[in-house]
Amino acid sequence: MWNKEKCNLCGDCLVKCLYVNYDREKAIQQIEELMEAKPAEILSECVTCCACNEYCPTGANPFDLINHFQEVYGSLPIPDKVKRFMDAGVEVPSSLERGDDSKPALSLCVMDPFLPKDAIGGQMFDNMTIAKGGDYFCYLGYVHIGMDSPLKANAKRFVDALASIGSKEVVLLHADCHAMISKMPEYGIELPFKAIHIVEYMKEYVQEHRGNVRPLGRKIAYQRPCASRYSTEIEAVLDELFDLIGV
Numbered sequence: 001m002w003n004k005e006k007c008n009l010c011g012d013c014l015v016k017c018l019y020v021n022y023d024r025e026k027a028i029q030q031i032e033e034l035m036e037a038k039p040a041e042i043l044s045e046c047v048t049c050c051a052c053n054e055y056c057p058t059g060a061n062p063f064d065l066i067n068h069f070q071e072v073y074g075s076l077p078i079p080d081k082v083k084r085f086m087d088a089g090v091e092v093p094s095s096l097e098r099g100d101d102s103k104p105a106l107s108l109c110v111m112d113p114f115l116p117k118d119a120i121g122g123q124m125f126d127n128m129t130i131a132k133g134g135d136y137f138c139y140l141g142y143v144h145i146g147m148d149s150p151l152k153a154n155a156k157r158f159v160d161a162l163a164s165i166g167s168k169e170v171v172l173l174h175a176d177c178h179a180m181i182s183k184m185p186e187y188g189i190e191l192p193f194k195a196i197h198i199v200e201y202m203k204e205y206v207q208e209h210r211g212n213v214r215p216l217g218r219k220i221a222y223q224r225p226c227a228s229r230y231s232t233e234i235e236a237v238l239d240e241l242f243d244l245i246g247v
Contacts, residue, residue, distance in 0.1 A: 001186035002065035004035065006058040013052035013062040020045050034065050042066060043075035048144045050229035063143075063229075070146035078145045086142055086150075094133025096165065101129070104169035104196060107162060108132035111174050120173070124205050128171075135161050140176040140227060151180065155187045162193065169194045171201045179230035197234050203241040215246025 011027035014020060020042065022030065033040035046066050053063040070076055092110045099105075106125060108115070112132045120130070138158055142150040158180060162170050170193050172178045181195045206213060220242075228234060 001061060001183075002068065003060045006060040007031065007035075007056075007062070008058055010057065013056045013060075014042065016055040017052060019047045019049070031062060031065075034069055037069070037072075039069070039073045039075065043070050043073055044077075046070065046076075048076075048146065048226070050143070050226050054229045054232060064148070067143050067146065067148045071148055074146070076146035082145055086145060089137040089139075089141070090134040092134040092137070094131075094135035097130040099127040099129040101167070103128050104171045104201065105129040105131060105165045105167035106171045106173060107136050107165075107177060109172075109174035109177050110134060110137050124202065129165060129167060131162070131165050131170075136177075138174060138177040138180040140180040144226070151183065152187055155180070155184060155189055159184065159189055159191060162195075163191075165193075167193060169196055171196045171198055173198045175225040175227035175231075178234070179227035182230045197231065197237070199234050199238050199241060203237050203244065206241060206244045210244065213245060217246050220247055 009028050009031060011022075011024040011031070014022045014027035014030055015024050022042075030040045030042045034042070043066060046063075048063075048067065048070075050063045052066070053061050056062055089110050106120065106128045108120070108130065110133060136158075139150050139154045142148070172181065172195055175197075178195065178197045181191070184191060222238070224235070
């Protein structure tokens, strides 16, 4: 949520942006225009990576301000087929495969068709309750087509769907789902379950089974998802996981 009271007009959010070449004066001017509800240039220049929220030193969340006015002014040239693709998320066939009630449930959102075969196989996920499909769609992806209203409109639906699984803890495979959960306080929605990022779950599992871990001894490249801007604390957890498995 944009917090005007926290903005000190330092301009860091857009000076540090990797997709525009604004000096501090122009960066400040752009934010001032948005605060006056004007169709600032940044609305069409922004690629919706959410990084400006992380760059902001005061936690004012400038991306939320930009994204709101991108929808108000229809600033992004998003093809209709992309909007239809997003709208189709909720229509993905859903299923709930019951497992051991003493274990956390695992929500795949609508990512199941995109996962490698057996990606959630093996003892780490053995006998977990698995929820997947449009019933558990998180809506966060709409920010990438310049829309923030679908998030607020469907936030309660998203939480209620996860709550209906009936588990005290729900592991979220999709980073967008965890990011969406992080926005619930601004919508005034309380969670009736504990939401766990997939990286948190994996780190804890590996830590508990360290005796069975054979270090991989590999170097990897990791690209942060845009949604990590909403839950930056996960980066440190990922580093711990990599250390545990010898990466």
